Amino acid sequence: MRVLGIDPGSETTGWGVVEGEARRYALVEYGTIKAPPRERFSARLLKISDGIEAVIARYKPDVCSVEEAFYATNVKVALKLGQVRGVVLLAAERAGLEIGEYSPRLIKQTVVGYGNAEKHQVQEMVRVLLSLKSTPEPHDASDALAIAICHFHHAGVKERILAAEARVKLASSSPATRRRALR
Numbered sequence: 001m002r003v004l005g006i007d008p009g010s011e012t013t014g015w016g017v018v019e020g021e022a023r024r025y026a027l028v029e030y031g032t033i034k035a036p037p038r039e040r041f042s043a044r045l046l047k048i049s050d051g052i053e054a055v056i057a058r059y060k061p062d063v064c065s066v067e068e069a070f071y072a073t074n075v076k077v078a079l080k081l082g083q084v085r086g087v088v089l090l091a092a093e094r095a096g097l098e099i100g101e102y103s104p105r106l107i108k109q110t111v112v113g114y115g116n117a118e119k120h121q122v123q124e125m126v127r128v129l130l131s132l133k134s135t136p137e138p139h140d141a142s143d144a145l146a147i148a149i150c151h152f153h154h155a156g157v158k159e160r161i162l163a164a165e166a167r168v169k170l171a172s173s174s175p176a177t178r179r180r181a182l183r
Helices: 041-059 075-094 104-111 119-129 139-173 175-182
Strands: 002-007 012-021 024-034 063-067 098-102
Touching: 002 041, 002 139, 012 041, 012 139, 024 041, 024 139, 041 075, 063 075, 063 139, 075 098, 098 104, 098 139, 104 119, 104 139, 119 139
Parallel strands: 002 063, 063 098
Antiparallel strands: 002 012, 012 024
């Protein structure tokens, strides 16, 4: 499975591609899409959309994992972040990708083991988990890699739950089970 993690931002959107399975994964590539704050906001959204579409076309991920919106003290910032997330989700949906959304707290909890971890702690754990020589820079790209790693950990759990449910459903519909239930 190949996962594209995205850390949405109205000026810098981080992205990272990680490939593997469950808890065995490796870095493919990471980077950022910069949208100058001097540009009109709509032009910045277009630049982010084009950038995400180019990353999807180049790296062909199976899944797009995105950081969920969080409550910001500044309403304007929260609204802009929501619009950036919308552009990202639209690009992923257009490409037919599975989409996973994770809260900042869950991402930190999954990657660092502590939901209130600091940026440098997340960067260091991303470095360790991906066996990198140095921490990924800038932090937007590192956060995107953490989001992709988070998806690997939670997607594996989701797949195991769905498989277990399917086994239970299959077992309850088998003829032997029905005969026992009738006795």
